[in-house]
Amino acid sequence: MRLTSRLVFTAAFAATVVGATCDEYNLEPFKIDLCGGIPHLKALVNNTWLPEKALYPGAGVDKGVELDTLRELRNEWVTTFDWEKQEAELNQLEHFTAEIEGQVVHFVHQKSKASDAIPGPVILIHGWPGSFHEFLPVIEPLTQPSFNATSGKNVSFNVVIPSLPGFVFSSPPPQNWTVDDTARVFNTLMSEVLGYSTYAVHGTDWGAGVSYSMYSSFSETVRATHLKVTLQRDIEWTSTGTGYFVELQTKPNDLGLALYDSPVGQLAWIGGKFKIWSDPRAGTPPSVFDNTAILTAISLYYLTHTFLSSVWIYEQNQNGLKPVYTKALTDAPLLFSQYEYNVALWPEEYVAKVGNLVSYKAHDFGVHSAGLDNPPALLEDIRDMAKYFP
Ligand SMILES: *[C@@H]1O[C@H](CO)[C@@H](O)[C@H](O)[C@H]1NC(C)=O
Ligand SMILES: *[C@@H]1O[C@H](CO)[C@@H](O)[C@H](O)[C@H]1NC(C)=O
Numbered sequence: 001m002r003l004t005s006r007l008v009f010t011a012a013f014a015a016t017v018v019g020a021t022c023d024e025y026n027l028e029p030f031k032i033d034l035c036g037g038i039p040h041l042k043a044l045v046n047n048t049w050l051p052e053k054a055l056y057p058g059a060g061v062d063k064g065v066e067l068d069t070l071r072e073l074r075n076e077w078v079t080t081f082d083w084e085k086q087e088a089e090l091n092q093l094e095h096f097t098a099e100i101e102g103q104v105v106h107f108v109h110q111k112s113k114a115s116d117a118i119p120g121p122v123i124l125i126h127g128w129p130g131s132f133h134e135f136l137p138v139i140e141p142l143t144q145p146s147f148n149a150t151s152g153k154n155v156s157f158n159v160v161i162p163s164l165p166g167f168v169f170s171s172p173p174p175q176n177w178t179v180d181d182t183a184r185v186f187n188t189l190m191s192e193v194l195g196y197s198t199y200a201v202h203g204t205d206w207g208a209g210v211s212y213s214m215y216s217s218f219s220e221t222v223r224a225t226h227l228k229v230t231l232q233r234d235i236e237w238t239s240t241g242t243g244y245f246v247e248l249q250t251k252p253n254d255l256g257l258a259l260y261d262s263p264v265g266q267l268a269w270i271g272g273k274f275k276i277w278s279d280p281r282a283g284t285p286p287s288v289f290d291n292t293a294i295l296t297a298i299s300l301y302y303l304t305h306t307f308l309s310s311v312w313i314y315e316q317n318q319n320g321l322k323p324v325y326t327k328a329l330t331d332a333p334l335l336f337s338q339y340e341y342n343v344a345l346w347p348e349e350y351v352a353k354v355g356n357l358v359s360y361k362a363h364d365f366g367v368h369s370a371g372l373d374n375p376p377a378l379l380e381d382i383r384d385m386a387k388y389f390p
């Protein structure tokens with residue numbers, strides 16, 4: 001998404017509840033079953049030609065994915081990577097589908113394990129090239145009671161993680177669908193399908209755009225946001241890191257179709273982004289963003305045939321988020337977090353202009369997919385919202 005929106009945004013607010021009638025939305029339990037595609041995937045990956053050696057060995061990741069990285073991931077995908085194991089782990093979660101505005105919306109709904117804890121429903125919204133999978137490390141901990149010595153209370157959440165329209169198990173949206181349309185559908189999911197009268201929102205990347213739209217359109221109260229980046233990094237990103245954005249914004253079918261049945265192509269395109277948008281310490285604690293996580297993320301796109309529909313989100317939202325933000329008409333608290341290796345700069349003064357900013361935080365580890373890159377920090381950010389629940 002656009003540089004100004006590459007952020008982690010967290011908000012919470014009260015929504016109006018209309019009587020919840022699940023039948024109307026065809027709410028159904030859902031299980032992932034993509035094993036049938038694995039022989040095709042492995043055969044293609046195994047048979048893909050790669051250069052014997054790098055054309056220009058001195059060219060680093062700033063020129064795109066490095067051959068050694070690609071080869072290492074490719075080899076793991078064919079040999080040690082175990083999709084069935086990953087799928088079984090993902091199926092430990094409670095998955096559902098619902099039909100909202102004629103579209104299938106897939107989501108995880110994991111309920112709090114604590115009867116005495118603050119019942120904060122929270123919706124976590126991913127971006128590109130992510131999916132619900134990027135929140136895996138924080139889901140269970142959020143449902144467990146976490147004791148806060150200051151307030152003397154336990155905090156835990158009912159966690160809802162939808163797939164954006166056109167991503168993995170959610171059906172592709174109509175052609176001119178925007179993040180505002182997604183925000184409306186997700187508000188229906190929370191308030192009508194699931195019956196939550198108030199809830200908190202956290203979003204990253206395109207999910208931040210959806211979150212902000214939910215905050216400004218459906219909210220009465222906001223909770224928080226966090227942001228940090230160095231200005232220098234922002235300038236580098238603007239001059240060298242946005243080519244993919246223009247390509248996807250203008251010709252989504254070229255790349256979407258070129259890589260549709262090319263797992264190694266998707267690995268190069270997406271894996272390159274994961275590498276360059278990750279903390280250099282990725283894969284070492286607290287990061288769990290290792291090769292298995294990257295391969296699981298890309299297998300989800302490939303096996304669900306949704307690489308094409310996922311990249312259309314750039315074409316459908318030409319301005320990234322919005323060209324100009326005005327103050328949201330809500331007093332709901334807004335919390336903002338910036339992670340060290342993020343690529344855009346949202347200064348505190350700017351964030352304060354668009355909502356009721358109550359918290360502006362910086363984390364010195366992590367970047368784009370905080371759920372994998374720095375799960376403890378993301379947990380802390382989300383738990384911070386609990387104090388704004390009644
Ligand atoms: C990959 O290709 C090699 C060489 O053709 C073959 O020996 C091996 O069995 C293949 N592995 C898989 C998982 O298909
Ligand atoms: C918090 O949760 C823990 C674990 O369930 C429980 O042992 C403890 O009594 C709870 N504390 C409060 C203040 O509710």
Ligand SMILES: *[C@@H]1O[C@H](CO)[C@@H](O)[C@H](O)[C@H]1NC(C)=O
Pocket residue numbers: 175176
């Ligand atoms: C989508 O928007 C474009 C540009 O505004 C318009 O020309 C086109 O007719 C729209 N397509 C649909 C299916 O609504």
Ligand SMILES: *[C@@H]1O[C@H](CO)[C@@H](O)[C@H](O)[C@H]1NC(C)=O
Pocket residue numbers: 148149150151380383384387
């Ligand atoms: C603990 O509760 C206090 C008082 O509500 C709050 O200010 C603080 O942010 C909470 N700490 C965490 C880690 O949630």
